[in-house]
Amino acid sequence: MTMIHTYRLNGFNIVVDAASGAVHSVDDVAFDIIERCDIVMSDSDLSAKEFFADKEILDAIVADIVSSSGISREDVRETLDDLAELSDAGQLWSEDPFEAAADEIKLKQSVLKAICLHVAHGCNMDCEYCFAGKGDYSGKSGIMSAEVGKRALDYLVENSGSRRHLEVDFFGGEPLINWDVCKEIVAYGREIEKKTDKIFNFTLTTNGVLIDEDVIDFTNREMGNVVLSMDGRRETHDRMRHSKSGGGTYDSIMGNFKALVDSRTEEGAERRSTEYYMRGTYTAYNKDFCSDVLAMADLGFKETSIEPVVADPSAPYALHEEGLPKLYEEYEKLALEMLKREKEGDGFNFYHYTVDLTGGPCIYKRVAGCGVSTEYLAVTPTGDLYPCHQFVGDDDMIVGNIYEGITHPEVVEIFSGANNIYTRDKCKDCWARLYCAGGCAANNYHSNGDINKVYEFGCKLHRKRIECALMMAVAREEW
């Protein structure tokens, strides 16, 4: 089945071809012609090739458009010829050649390449919306020892086959409450690099409370990326991100984040990477989250990200379907403001809008998805293995441990078998499938009890973000 998606945003008419991911910016006349062609193609059940070879149908469309729009017959014909050319080139109404090969593609995800190291199941903050049960994952608190961390690296190397680039994220709870162990694990990784051809990319996700000069110096030297949790405006942040004593934490983290980012991005400084992300969460309390992202940017942070809260629907801060129009509006507002600032030479990045259209992932990644439980595992402080960080604490989802390996292959099979964009109930009929790769299996599972039943609310937001990101790419072409 062929599929296109047409939409108008910020004065642009945009057409996306679902199966190839091709993006076209068209004028009003072409937009109208494309929509009419699409309706006829769908109603008549014709393939694009059959459609463009059917003189009778094309004549009827030409006559219809000429009479309703006043555009000349030659002009409409010329546009239809262009559409036929794009269709022949596989960039419009293209057939999906990947579904039949999906199982073979998924098999490529056969070795482990990333682990999320839960170095601390405990936290020095008390955030209201924490998906990790305020840091201790449903009461299973604990601190990872250096021995467990080192063994986790060995396990990663042993199961990584010929993959060279390996990723290790220090996660929690709050990883900085176990900072010395983090450093020891990194040093161990660097020793492994000397003996093998493996390259570790260490990353850190932190709430910032314990950032000091040592942390800044070490992360600059050793971490490929740091994710800094901060929700934007002071009132937004302090409403959800509390200290253990109950007060807001904005003042205790902002200076630390500023110092880390300034040092990381300072010209000429010696470091492994300049990458960082200010990473926020928005909830029902700040549906006007565009202001929170802009607050981050106004503080000088150029790499921003904000995600919708993952919450039980009964939580007072949970997001619901009826809030979607406002959220859509905010995403659009953000995209427009970003373009404006970029034009003025004061641009910044937003994670979901940083779409790499030419250098993005190959089809294998787009079909196979995030790699949960196949390429990626979460490791608890005691060395238990889970499909990903969002399943940690769920006893039914444990897959094994770093000493014995996979002891529950039946759980791995849930993710490694029928789990790609063509096995999910709504993905294969979604125009955005090649831009999102099937969404988050954990979100699907937690909302519908099945990794292949999509979390529709998340999908709707994701489609909006992709629309905005593609519009921005189109807008830049016009500059």
Place this chain on the structure above:
Amino acid sequence: MKRIKTITTRDMNKSKMTGGCGECQTSCQSASKTSCSVANQHCEQRKDK
């Protein structure tokens, strides 16, 4: 084309022949941790070029 401008995107069919090395970053190891996305990620092979 007078009325249509095609934005350059990666050719997925070609990437089936050349892709699949698996050296790219795992989707969830970035800034998200709660909503998988791939569009904003980079191909490790193309990054090196």
